[in-house]
Structure formats: structure tokens, C-alpha cells
Amino acid sequence: MANIRDIAKMAGVSVTTVSRVINEHPYVSEKKRKAVLQVMEEVDYQVNRTAVSLSQGRAHLIGVVVPFAKHPFFGLLIEGIAKQAVENHYHFVLIQTNYEKSREQEALDMLKHKQIDGLIICSHIMDLTEIEPYQSYGTIVVCENAEANQQVESVYVDHYQSFTDALTYLYQKGYRQLGYCIGRESGSNSYFRHRAYQDFLKQHPQHEFVFTENYYFEDGQKIIDQITQSTHKPDALLVTSDVVAAGIFTACQNANIDIPGDIALVGFDNQPMTKMMGITTFEIPIVTMGERLFLHVLGIVNEPHEKLSVTLIERNTV
Amino acid sequence: MANIRDIAKMAGVSVTTVSRVINEHPYVSEKKRKAVLQVMEEVDYQVNRTAVSLSQGRAHLIGVVVPFAKHPFFGLLIEGIAKQAVENHYHFVLIQTNYEKSREQEALDMLKHKQIDGLIICSHIMDLTEIEPYQSYGTIVVCENAEANQQVESVYVDHYQSFTDALTYLYQKGYRQLGYCIGRESGSNSYFRHRAYQDFLKQHPQHEFVFTENYYFEDGQKIIDQITQSTHKPDALLVTSDVVAAGIFTACQNANIDIPGDIALVGFDNQPMTKMMGITTFEIPIVTMGERLFLHVLGIVNEPHEKLSVTLIERNTV
Numbered sequence: 001m002a003n004i005r006d007i008a009k010m011a012g013v014s015v016t017t018v019s020r021v022i023n024e025h026p027y028v029s030e031k032k033r034k035a036v037l038q039v040m041e042e043v044d045y046q047v048n049r050t051a052v053s054l055s056q057g058r059a060h061l062i063g064v065v066v067p068f069a070k071h072p073f074f075g076l077l078i079e080g081i082a083k084q085a086v087e088n089h090y091h092f093v094l095i096q097t098n099y100e101k102s103r104e105q106e107a108l109d110m111l112k113h114k115q116i117d118g119l120i121i122c123s124h125i126m127d128l129t130e131i132e133p134y135q136s137y138g139t140i141v142v143c144e145n146a147e148a149n150q151q152v153e154s155v156y157v158d159h160y161q162s163f164t165d166a167l168t169y170l171y172q173k174g175y176r177q178l179g180y181c182i183g184r185e186s187g188s189n190s191y192f193r194h195r196a197y198q199d200f201l202k203q204h205p206q207h208e209f210v211f212t213e214n215y216y217f218e219d220g221q222k223i224i225d226q227i228t229q230s231t232h233k234p235d236a237l238l239v240t241s242d243v244v245a246a247g248i249f250t251a252c253q254n255a256n257i258d259i260p261g262d263i264a265l266v267g268f269d270n271q272p273m274t275k276m277m278g279i280t281t282f283e284i285p286i287v288t289m290g291e292r293l294f295l296h297v298l299g300i301v302n303e304p305h306e307k308l309s310v311t312l313i314e315r316n317t318v
Numbered sequence: 319m320a321n322i323r324d325i326a327k328m329a330g331v332s333v334t335t336v337s338r339v340i341n342e343h344p345y346v347s348e349k350k351r352k353a354v355l356q357v358m359e360e361v362d363y364q365v366n367r368t369a370v371s372l373s374q375g376r377a378h379l380i381g382v383v384v385p386f387a388k389h390p391f392f393g394l395l396i397e398g399i400a401k402q403a404v405e406n407h408y409h410f411v412l413i414q415t416n417y418e419k420s421r422e423q424e425a426l427d428m429l430k431h432k433q434i435d436g437l438i439i440c441s442h443i444m445d446l447t448e449i450e451p452y453q454s455y456g457t458i459v460v461c462e463n464a465e466a467n468q469q470v471e472s473v474y475v476d477h478y479q480s481f482t483d484a485l486t487y488l489y490q491k492g493y494r495q496l497g498y499c500i501g502r503e504s505g506s507n508s509y510f511r512h513r514a515y516q517d518f519l520k521q522h523p524q525h526e527f528v529f530t531e532n533y534y535f536e537d538g539q540k541i542i543d544q545i546t547q548s549t550h551k552p553d554a555l556l557v558t559s560d561v562v563a564a565g566i567f568t569a570c571q572n573a574n575i576d577i578p579g580d581i582a583l584v585g586f587d588n589q590p591m592t593k594m595m596g597i598t599t600f601e602i603p604i605v606t607m608g609e610r611l612f613l614h615v616l617g618i619v620n621e622p623h624e625k626l627s628v629t630l631i632e633r634n635t636v
Contacts, residue, residue, distance in 0.1 A: 061411065069396040075388035082387060082414035086421065091428070093379065094412040096400035103404065110409070217591040250594050253571075273535040276568050 007045060011035040062092045062297050063116040065107045067099045067123050071215060072243050072271055073286060077122055077143070080290020088298055092120075099125045099184070108134045118297035123187065128152070141296040143289065144188040146305060153304045155292045157284055159189050162310040163196035163238065166266055166282060170236045171204060173318055175264055179209025179234030181223055181244055193240065209234040220247020224255060227263070236264035236318070242271035242281055249277050249317070265317040268310075278316035284308070325363060329353040380410045380615055381434040383425045385417045385441050389533060390561050390589055391604060395440055395461070398608020406616055410438075417443045417502070426452045436615035441505065446470070459614040461607065462506040464623060471622045473610045475602055477507050480628040481514035481556065484584055484600060488554045489522060491636055493582055497527025497552030499541055499562055511558065527552040538565020542573060545581070554582035554636070560589035560599055567595050567635070583635040586628075596634035602626070 004022075008015045013032050020028045021036040028036075039045075064081055066074040078094070085092050093116060097103035104126045110116045111134055118139040124131065132151035134140060139153065146154035163180075170178055180197055182190055194210070201208065209232070211223050223244070227233055239245040245267030252259050259265055267274055270283035285308055292308070295301050322340075326333045331350050338346045339354040346354075357363075382399055384392040396412070403410050411434060415421035422444045428434045429452055436457040442449065450469035452458060457471060464472035481498075488496055498515055500508055512528075519526065527550070529541050541562070545551055557563040563585030570577050577583055585592055588601035603626055610626070613619050 064412075069387070069400060070390070070393035072388070072390075072393075075390075075393050078387040078412070079414070082412070086414070091411045091413065091433075093409045094382075094396070094400070095409065096397070096404070115409075218594060221594055247591070247594065250591070254594070273565070273568070276536060276539055276565065276572070 007036065007039050007043065010043070011039040058117050059115055060090055061116045062090055062294070063095055063107050063110055063119040064092045065095045065097055065104060065119065065121045065124065067097050068215070069094060069096050073241060073269060074122055076269075076271075076286035077290040077293070080287040080292075081120065081294045082290075083287070084291045084294035084298075088294070088300075090294075090298070097125070099123075101125055104131075111137045111140070118299075120293045120297050122293075123189075125186070128188070139297050139299060141293050143293060145192065145307075146188075153296045153301075155289055155296060155306045155308065156189075157289075157308055157310055158192075160192040160196045162268075162282055163193045164200060165310075165312070166238050167197065167200045169312065170238070170264060170266065170318065173236075173264070175236035176204075177206055177209070177233065177235040178238070179211065179236070180238040180240070181211040181214045181219075181248075182240045183213065183215050185212050207232045209237075214239075214244045215241065217243045217247040217250075219244050220249070221251045223248055224251040224257065228255065228257075234263065236260075237266070239265065239267050242267040242269040242274045242279070245279050245281070246271070246273050246277055249279055259317050270311075270313055274315070280315045280318045281313050283311045283313050325354065325357050325361065328361070329357040376435050377433055378408055379434045380408055380612070381413055381425050381428055381437040382410045383413045383415055383422060383437065383439045383442065385415055386533070387412060387414050391559060391587060392440055394587075394604040395608040395611070398605040398610075399438065399612045400608075401605070402609045402612035402616075406612070406618075408612075408616070410612075415443070417441075419443055422449075429455045429458070438611045438615050440611075441507075443504070446506070457615050457617060459611050461611060463510065463625075464506075471614045471619075473607055473614060473624045473626065474507075475607075475626050475628055476510075478510040478514045480586075480600055481511045482518060483628075483630070484556050485515065485518045487630065488556070488582060488584065488636065489518075491554075491582070493554035494522075495524055495527070495551065495553040496556070497529065497554070498556040498558070499529040499532045499537075499566075500558045501531065501533050503530050525550045527555075532557075532562045533559065535561045535565040535568075537562050538567070539569045541566055542569040542575065546573065552581065554578075555584070557583065557585050560585040560587040560592045560597070563597050563599070564589070564591050564595055567597060577635050588629075588631055592633070598633045598636045599631050601629045601631050 004015055004018050008018045013036060017028060017032050018036050021033050068074060081092060095107045104124055107119060111119050120141050122143045135151045141153045143155060145156045146152050167178055184190060214223060245265055248265060257263060265279060267279050267281035268284060269286060270281045274281050289308055292306055322333055322336050326336045331354060335346060335350050336354050339351050386392060399410060413425045422442055425437060429437050438459050440461045453469045459471045461474060462472060463474045464470055485496055502508060532541060563583055566583060583597060585597050585599035586602060587604060588599045592599050607626055610624055
């Protein structure tokens with residue numbers, strides 16, 4: 001195969017010029033650029049982009065850490081990330097962790113070893129203090145309130161506020177036994193939600209109803225089974241993921257439990273299926289969040305921490 | 319920062335030995351390896367993995383082309399791909415195309431430019447004959463019947479057979495106005511399904527009912543609206559995606575259309591939500607398909623074309 005020297009000779013230009021054309025350097029005359037490209041075309045010269053990245057010190061790749069790619073929340077985040085990746089001529093490596101620490105470490109090591117230029121961490125199990133030091137190797141953006149933190153950037157929703165708003169809304173509608181369903185117990189977002197719930201219960205004492213480890217549609221059945229079997233029952237449920245809310249809705253239909261007569265239901269996200277099911281929900285702009293995460297990691301956004309707002313969409317389940 | 323020469327000096331070994339340690343070359347004594355690693359640790363030497371990849375001629379990255387990451391079918395495929403990526407110490411670049419030809423071309427160019435070692439194309443708009451030539455730069459695996467093709471590998475479901483089976487099943491159950499709902503009209507999988515439908519109608523003449531451009535839950539409403547407004551109505555529907563089937567199920571509930579009394583419903587995939595809704599479906603092993611795609615692209619599988627089987631799961635919608 002022809003090398004860079006052969007091409008320079010054939011095009012009648014210097015090796016430096018060929019190198020500049022390959023690296024899309026601006027200081028090359030249009031005439032020389034065309035001559036080089038023509039020869040490259042003639043000899044079918046393939047640029048090794050890994051070599052080009054190396055010479056530029058950039059991989060043009062961003063790492064994206066998600067616990068599960070198949071979950072609709074992360075699917076929509078990836079949708080937003082992909083949108084901005086295309087617009088900015090970048091690609092991204094998707095790192096699915098299943099909340100295993102070793103896989104999160106792998107992503108951080110990729111940043112350290114310059115395989116990626118920056119890292120978006122959509123959710124994590126490692127402590128933020130363990131993640132922070134890697135910021136020195138490239139921009140890290142997380143999807144939670146990291147305002148108190150000077151090291152990593154963040155795009156987030158104020159879960160304490162939105163949970164408080166949702167609980168107040170249900171209380172004003174007359175519900176007095178409020179419960180909530182969430183994914184995992186750990187993590188910053190879960191922490192703020194639980195604190196909002198506890199602070200609310202201090203002011204409005206009632207039995208505590210917390211259902212954890214709910215991620216998917218089918219988990220709705222599990223929640224309704226638990227409620228059916230227990231003596232104390234909530235009269236309203238906040239559900240941190242719309243797909244789980246849709247699962248609860250379907251499980252209630254199957255068991256002839258009336259919504260909102262027997263139990264009221266409020267979701268989060270505003271996933272399309274909640275519209276058809278008539279589920280009241282707090283809309284989180286997930287795709288926008290994905291887009292903003294990408295713009296942050298590229299350094300296009302100035303402020304390090306960005307809060308997105310949440311909107312109540314009232315339908316028929318409260 | 320210390321370079322490879324400094325490390326060699328400090329560890330009292332040759333530069334070649336340091337290079338071998340970095341590249342995980344087997345012919346290094348354990349003693350020398352430890353000495354090098356210790357010095358690298360001391361001086362906090364960061365291996366530039368892009369440089370290592372270059373010297374090895376491999377990126378240790380696989381490209382994965384999907385039209386939409388947020389669609390549950392592709393979400394489950396990615397789940398399987400991610401599983402095998404972890405097990406084989408590989409990473410993958412997710413390329414979302416929205417069925418735009420230029421983005422598929424970008425993925426092929428990444429293979430050509432050695433940014434990725436292989437390419438999994440889950441669905442595409444380019445003609446397979448345009449994709450084939452890129453096989454010379456690395457393994458390409460597609461997710462459709464490519465048996466007739468010597469260039470690319472494939473992991474697929476026999477959609478002609480499974481559609482024929484589904485139509486025959488509905489016919490045997492007494493339905494005589496069979497329709498089907500699908501995503502896009504083009505593409506190899508759609509072609510085989512449509513041919514199966516047409517061949518079936520030749521033997522069992524009836525009005526033709528084909529609903530195209532249905533991808534998501536909310537598209538179920540669109541289909542039911544179309545049927546409600548038309549004179550000729552199908553008495554049974556094959557739906558190529560379970561999420562759309564679930565949307566049809568919900569739209570029918572809202573409109574008091576009885577399933578299967580007014581219209582029977584058969585989905586494909588066996589997504590978890592169909593279980594709770596009691597939707598009869600043909601199970602496609604999507605996660606397994608993702609895993610197999612990855613093993614193919616790594617060259618771990620011997621036969622170039624692999625067919626996965628589909629299983630009927632009878633519930634309450636037929």
C-alpha cells in the first residue's frame with residue numbers, strides 16, 4: 001500500500017502538506033489539497049483514523065455510562081446524546097455497567113488512558129468522591145445534583161423539589177396515606193427523593209410506604225401484590241418511573257382495583273404510553289437532558305451545573 | 319511526564335521490555351514485569367491506549383448500528399451485545415442512524431479507517447450490495463437473512479416462516495380477515511414478511527390490510543383509529559412489535575373494542591408487558607440475538623449464518 005511519502009511524491013507536494021490534508025489542517029491551498037486527495041483516491045489510500053487521533057491527542061469518542069441500556073429512561077437519554085453526537089461529529093462508546101463497580105472503573109480508566117475524550121455518567125454506584133479525581137483526564141458530567149461539587153459537571157432535575165411538589169399535590173387532593181415506588185435505594189437522586197418524603201411525613205405524619213427495586217413494567221405487578229397482601233395500604237402512589245406506573249395501572253385493571261378510587265397514581269417522565277393510559281405524571285425532559293449532557297462534555301456549555309425543570313401533566317389517575 | 323525511556327532506566331530494563339509490559343506481551347519475566355509496573359505506578363505513568371491500539375493494529379472497539387436506541391427491540395439487542403462485550407473485554411461505539419444513509423456510511427467509514435475492528439448492523443437503509451465491499455476492512459454482521467450472501471455474516475429469524483406460521487394459526491382459529499402492522503415497508507425483514515402475507519392471501523383470498531410505519535406504543539392508537547374509520551375491517555392483526563401490540567390493546571380498551579371478540583391480536587418479541595396484558599405473541603430471543611451478533615463479529619462463531627427459532631406463546635388475545 002502507498003504510504004504518505006509515496007503520496008507526497010505522486011502529488012508533487014511535501015510530506016507535511018499530505019499530513020495537513022489528512023489532519024484537515026486549515027493552512028493548505030485548495031489546489032494542493034485537491035491534488036493530494038486525488039492521488040489518495042487513485043491509490044485507494046486509507047487513512048488510519050486511530051493514528052490521526054493519536055497525533056491530535058484526541059479520540060473523538062465520548063464514553064457514556066448507563067446501568068441498563070434497555071430501560072426506557074436511559075433509552076431516551078441515549079437518544080438525546082446520539083442527537084448531539086451526530087451534530088458535533090463525535091461518536092460515543094456505550095458502557096453498560098449493571099451497577100457493577102468494576103465496569104464503572106473500566107470507564108474511568110478509558111478516560112485516563114485517552115481512549116475517550118470525556119465521560120457522561122448517567123447513573124453510578126461508585127462514590128462521587130472516587131469519580132472526581134478522574135476529572136483531571138477529561139470532562140466528566142453526571143446526571144444528578146452535583147452543585148456542591150467543584151470537580152464534575154452536572155445536568156439534573158431537582159428531585160427533592162419535584163417530590164415535595166408531587167406529595168403536596170396529592171395531599172391537596174385529599175390523599176393521606178402516600179407511598180412511593182423507586183428503583184434502587186442508593187444513589188444521589190434516590191437520596192433526595194427519600195429525604196423529601198421523610199421531611200413531608202414529619203409535617204404530615206402517616207404510615208411509611210416505600211417500595212424499592214422497581215425498574216420495569218412487570219415490577220408494577222410486584223408492587224400491587226405487596227399492597228394487596230398487606231394490612232396498611234397507601235391510598236396514593238408516587239412512581240419514579242412511568243413504565244412502572246404503567247405496569248401498576250395494568251396490574252390494577254387485572255385485579256379490579258379502581259384508579260383513583262382505591263389508589264391514586266402519579267408517574268414521572270411523561271413516557272408516551274402514560275398519555276394513552278391517562279396516567280398523571282411529572283414530565284422530565286429526558287431527551288433534552290441527554291442533549292445537554294453531551295454539550296457539557298464537549299465543553300460547549302459555560303455554567304458547570306444545569307438544572308432542568310419538571311412539569312405536572314394532569315390526567316385521570318388522581 | 320516520564321516517558322518509556324525514563325521508565326526503562328528507572329526499572330533497570332530495556333525499552334523493549336517496558337513496551338512488552340505495556341502491550342501485555344507474554345515473553346517478559348515476572349520479575350521484570352513487576353519492576354516495570356512498580357516504576358509506572360511510582361511516576362503515575364499513563365498508558366495511551368490509543369497508541370497501544372495503533373501499534374497492535376486493533377481498536378478493540380466494535381461499531382453497532384441501530385436506527386433508534388430508544389426502541390425496546392434495539393434496547394434488548396444492545397443488552398445482549400453489551401453482555402458479550404463485557405465478557406470479551408471489548409467496547410462498542412453506538413451509531414444511531416435514524417435510517418439516514420449518511421450515518422450508515424459514517425459507520426462503514428469508521429471500519430475502513432480502522433477506528434473499529436468490526437461492525438454489527440442491526441438494521442439499515444443502504445442496499446446490502448453497498449455494504450458488502452466494506453467486509454474487506456473487518457467483519458460485518460447483519461440481523462437479517464443473508465444466507466444468499468457470501469460477504470457479510472448474519473444472525474436472524476426466518477420471518478417468512480414465522481409470519482406464515484402466525485397467519486396459519488389465526489386461520490385455524492377461524493379468523494378470515496387477517497391484517498398486519500409493521501415498522502417500515504423497506505428492508506429485508508419487511509420484505510420476507512410481506513411476501514409471506516401475499517403468498518398466504520393467494521391461497522386464502524381476502525381483502526388486504528397492511529398498516530405501515532408503526533414503531534412505538536402510541537402507534538397502536540393510530541392503527542385503531544384507522545380501522546374504526548374504514549369500511550373493511552380486519553378480524554385479526556399480526557403486529558411485528560409487541561410494544562405496538564400493547565398500544566393496540568390499550569387503545570381497544572379505551573374504545574370498548576373487545577379483544578379477541580371484535581379483533582384478535584398476535585404480537586412478536588414476547589416483551590415483558592405482553593405477559594401482564596395477556597397478549598398472545600411469538601417470542602423472538604432478542605437478547606440472545608444480540609449476544610450472537612457480538613460473538614460473530616469477534617469471529618468466535620464458525621458458521622457465517624445463524625438462524626434463531628421463534629416460539630408461539632398463547633395467551634388471551636386470540
